[in-house]
Amino acid sequence: MFILNHLWIIPALPLLGAALNGLLGTRWPKRAIDAIAVGTTGLSFLAVLELIREFAALAANQIPWAPAGYFPWLLAGNFRADFALHVDQLTVVMLLVVTGVGWLIHIYSTGYMAHEGGYYRFFSYLNLFMFFMLILVMAANYALLFVGWEGVGLCSYLLIGFFFLKKSASDAGKKAFIVNRIGDFGFMLGMFLMFQTFGSLDFATVFPAAAKMPLESMSAAGVLTAIALLLFVGATGKSAQLPLYVWLPDAMEGPTPVSALIHAATMVTAGVYVVARSSVIFSHAPLAMAVVAVIGCVTALFAATIGLAQNDIKRVLAYSTVSQLGYMMLACGVGAFSAGIFHLMTHSFFKALLFLAAGSVIHAMGGEQDLRKMGGLRTKIPWTFWTMFMATLAIAGAPFFSGFFSKDAILWKAVSSLYGTPASNKLLWGVGLATAVLTSVYMFRLLFLAFFGAPRYDEQQVHVHESPKSMIVPLVVLALLSVVGGWVGIPESLSGSDYIEHFLSPAFAAAEKAAPEVTPVHATKYSHSLEMLLMGAAIFGAALGALVAWRRFMLGKPGRLEGTAFQKNVQKLLTNKYYVDEIYDALVVRPLYWLSNTVFWRSVDERGIDGSVNGLAHAARAAGERVRQVQSGNTRSYATWVVLGAVAVTTLLIWWVK
Amino acid sequence: MANEGYLLSVVTFLPLLGSLGLLALRGDDHTWIRRLALATALANFVLSLLLLHGFAAGTPGYQLEELRPWIHWPPINYHLGVDGLSLWLVILTTFLTPIAILCSWESIGHRVKEFFLMLLVLETGMIGVFLSLDLILFFVFWEVMLVPMYFLIGIWGHERRIYAAIKFVLYTMAGSVLMLVAILWLFGLSGASVPGGTFDLPTIQVLLQNGKLQLPHTTELLLFGAFFLAFAIKVPLFPLHTWLPDAHVEAPTAGSVILAGVLLKMGTYGLLRFCLPLFPAASKELAPWVAVLAMIGIVYGALVSMVQPDLKKLIAYSSVSHLGFVVLGIFSFHPVAIQGAIYQMLNHGISTGALFLIAGMLYDRRHTHLIKEFGGLATPMPALSAFFLFVCLSSLGLPMLNGFVGEFLILLGTYQVNKLWATFGALGVILAAVYLLWAYQRVAFGEVTVEKNRVLPDCSPRERLILWPLCVMILWMGIGSPVFLSRTETASQQVIEQMKRPQMPALAGTRGAVPQLRDAPAGAESATAVQQGAGPK
DSSP states (O other): OHHHHTTTHHHHHHHHHHHHHHHHGGGSOHHHHHHHHHHHHHHHHHHHHHHHHHHHTSOGGGOSBOOOOSEEEEEETTEEEEEOBOBOHHHHHHHHHHHHHHHHHHHHHHHHTTTOSOHHHHHHHHHHHHHHHHHHHHBSBHHHHHHHHHHHHHHHHHHHTTSTTSHHHHHHHHHHHHHHHHHHHHHHHHHHHHHHHHSOOBHHHHHHHHHHSOOOOSSSOOHHHHHHHHHHHHHHHHTTOTTSTTHHHHGGGSOHHHHHIIIIISGGGHHHHHHHHTHHHHHTOHHHHHHHHHHHHHHHHHHHHHHHTOOBHHHHHHHHHHHHHHHHHHHHHTTOHHHHHHHHHHHHHHHHHHHHHHHHHHHHTTSOOBGGGOOOTTTTSHHHHHHHHHHHHHHHTOTTSHHHHHHHHHHHHHHTOSSSOHHHHHHHHHHHHHHHHHHHHHHHHHHHHHHSSSOOSOTTTOOOOOOOHHHHHHHHHHHHHHHHGGGGGOOGGGTOOOHHHHHHGGGGHHHHHHSOOOOHHHHHHSOHHHHHHHHHHHHHHHHHHHHHHIIIIISOOOOTTTTSHHHHHHHHHHHTGGGHHHHHIIIIIHHHHHIIIIIIIIIIIIIIIHHHHHHHHHHHHHHHHHHHTTOOOOHHHHHHHHHHHHHHHHHHHHHHHO | OOOOOSHHHHHHHHHHHHHHHHHHSOTTOHHHHHHHHHHHHHHHHHHHHHHHHHOOTTOOSOEEEEEEEEETTTTEEEEEEEOHHHHHHHHHHHHHHHHHHHHTTTTOOSSHHHHHHHHHHHHHHHHHHHHBOBHHHHHHHHHHTHHHHHHHHHHHSOTTHHHHHHHHHHHHHHHHHHHHHHHHHHHHHHTTTSTTOOOBHHHHHHHHHTTSSOOOHHHHHHHHHHHHHHHHHHTTOTTSOTHHHHHHHHSOHHHHHHIIIIIHHHHHHHIIIIIHHHOHHHHHHHHHHHHHHHHHHHHHHHHHHHTOSBHHHHHHHHHHHHHHHHHHHHTTTOHHHHHHHHHHHHHHHHHHHHHHHHHHHHHHHHSOOBGGGOOOTTTTOHHHHHHHHHHHHHHTTOTTSHHHHHHHHHHHHHHHHOHHHHHHHHHHHHHHHHHHHHHHHHHHSSSOOSGGGGGOOOOOHHHHHHHHHHHHHHHHHHHOHHHHHHHHHHHHHHHHHHTOOTTSOOOOOOTTSOHHHHTHHHHOHHHHHHHHHTOOO
8 A cells, every 4th residue: 555655756756857857958868867857767667567557456436546645735725725636547547648758759869869969858757747647637626637637738849849949940839828718727727616516626515515416407597507618618728629739739839759748649638638537527528528518529630531541650640639539528528438548558559659659750761751751661770660550550449459449438428418409429430431431541551651662861961760769669668558458348249348448437427427328129120239339340440541542652542632722722721731720820929029019009009098198298398387487586576466366366255255 | 002112113113223334334334334224124124033932823814013102193103013914924025035145246337335225115014014004103104104205216217117116106106096095085084083083004993893983874884995096006017017016127126026026915804904804884885896996917917928028018018917816805805815816915025026136137137137138048057047936836826726725715716706707817817827837948948049148157155145035935835835825814704704794683892903092001101191081173
């Protein structure tokens, strides 16, 4: 019970690493920095493994494990938020992902960043990120969760802008922070409303109270719907959903391990985590659930289409991440929280792997990220190729790879959802399936363009080389996980046990209680055989996508529409990402700047307010100048004034007396 | 019982004593002038920490009171006292003064003696404002403070210093003249229940609370208006803020630090100390209007800050935004929001003080505040850039740093009262990230664009000595807020208590709140005699 009684150890280790490297790292050799960064994260991972051992031994009534807060953090009037950590099934899964994948990426980074300046700074930020991410998933109240939430945002800002000499990098970091702040605006309002409703932000108070509240409906949305939607605004920022996804593709300016850790495996899933964590609140608010499902579903499709037309290897993966996060949101929105978390986990394996492998490609190519300038790398960097191939199969949903099970769980839950109408559920499923086909297309496109065909780079100039062991080993481990990571969730229809769903179900029990009842009609309609049938359709879709990519990018056969004006316009639209950045710029950024500069500052402040203040001063002065002339030193004029004054006073007196 | 030692007097007047000591030094002996000034300020900081020792958290009312007759007629007393509201503000003042002295160590080259003399006199004035419990005494300190500040801007400022100094003084005077009228009026009104009238704040407070002194509605509105105007200018509340950017831009670094760190707080302190407790009906009636101005200030200040080409002006407008939060919190009358407001006053003093210090350090190197003259500074000066980023993060309200605690509590409390207010206020949280990170990017990131900047030296040991304590406070106040908030809790509840009027069950006078009435014959026999003698008007 050591770790359970000392939960603080898990986040404290990376914090220690961050502090040591950040404050003293300038003077240390690389190996010392490595040892501290990788060591503290590794120890944290070990602590999590020990935690899981202890956790497994707990009785059901001891979960969630919530020790008393370590110290009060905010204390004012009737408001109190402690620095308190807790553990339940959801936290355990998140901890495993964060520390496990995080540790692998730390190891990888020692190889990838070996030749970069600011080595100590990089690892200090990376460890600090681990600290905040662990706080985020272990926090026992929303206030502390928000600490982690903003903290990971800060580290994301610092790491995206790591190469701060590049304007595009510092721009991207700033954009990420500000867009996330817009989401946090909603998150904060959600917390305020939550405090007003429940008088606390502690999970232990809020969730039981929310569970007791009456179910709201689509038409009669109440306070829970409002809280859920406000929290979801925050989640769309952090998890890069429409309309706040715009920062994530730009975030690819950061070093690739950062993209893998923060912008694929962990931080961006925080939004999904918050929705899942607040499942009780969401499940009482059908309107919010519908919004989550629709936003998730639309984002998945939308981002996948953009992914088709990107040429930067990391950008393809970035849009892919947005799209996959959409899947997770979709899962939450149809009430399949555990399926969402399951996909979160498998995605963290294969997407981290995709990024790390892409990093290995970039490393091999001497910094080149343009898919059009690659080709034929398969034989030159075989380890990278094979691991990336595994990840591609996993994300495309090849049977028995990890992504297959998790994506299928989501699609199945979408179509058989107890929320929504049969028609709307079919629509969600259809869009999800279409996204799966597109996913397969853009992923195989990437694979074919990078690793197959003839080299499209100057072989004299670029000396392609396989990456060092420190980078390959994490790739292999993640490849293994990408293959087998889904086996914890083999559905019952395939005579599996769906272990992960059963494991997570206590964490979502209260939410499931609020969900509509499973009727016998529903049960017979959505049978195992239908599930298998739809699974077949998904496999077929994935294969179709791969085939399309094969025909187009391997065989080089143009499609039927290729060359038409329609195709060109669509291509342009997709390459330019639907011009969303340009639209935001024209609708928000520029008007705001103009308003602030021309209207507020120059007109209101300088001319209006200050103008009138100075005008008043000038008027006083001018009046003084006039009055001064009375005091001319001229005796005769003084005498005149005296007489005039005497007359005036006398007149007044007479008038007054009367 | 009214006199509980001399600590408050010592803390108030030690800087003045130090400035007298400076007079004894030769004008060109810069080293010892600086040393004496610093020693005085540091000693005063240490002494002010003794307040924490003598201060009992959880006890309502004023503590460590000192009450001595000063002027027989009109009855003006030397009455000092500290409570949770003023406690940390006094310590903030004594904390920032040595820092202001240190940051002027090398940058002030002419009339050195006068400069440090002014700073120390200023410190006495500021502490006096926070500790005075007699309205006239308060007013005296309030005005005394103007004089050194006027000279600090006018003599050691930059190009347009005279304009800025005069603007600062006239703006402030415009408000304080009305406040003086209101004080005298209040004194006259108090004559109805206390023979001869009184300027004693606690006494007036008790009279109002137990219904012995009742203000007609219009009178209360007018009195509130007069006090409010003086404080709103000081805060500054939109649209009375235009003296601030000029004063800040022209003031020397130490002036800006004190101005932003302490002087602005006098406005919000005044609102909490006078406007709310003395004139609750007017406060409540006008709260929506004040809140609207505060919300405009939050958003408008942030937006105007965003487009400033001058770093100091940018920070100045950000103060308008940050202080808007404080005013919003105060006028929500919610205990959590008022706690947040008190906290945010301290935070702003530290964070914005630090921002001005950093702007000053850049000025010392380049003699400009224009952002476009910098760029890429992270390369030649990584340490200063790191400090700068840390302070920016504090100012934009990153959780675990101080700014967040204040803003969060203000918005949380305000939300319970009025959702719309809090929602508007929260917009400022987004915008703060915009203007600070953008400014930071233009100053620190990218390639070095101006050749001269390539060789700028990084933080000197003296500069580190200035910035480290501030950063430690930023972190400490972000994590360990209960240390501070537990000592202000009673005072902020007290403010809400004091806003109650006899329609509710009358409250027992707070401890030590009416010394002048209860203990008059013992210590202040002459004052009482004069009061009685002069009774008939």
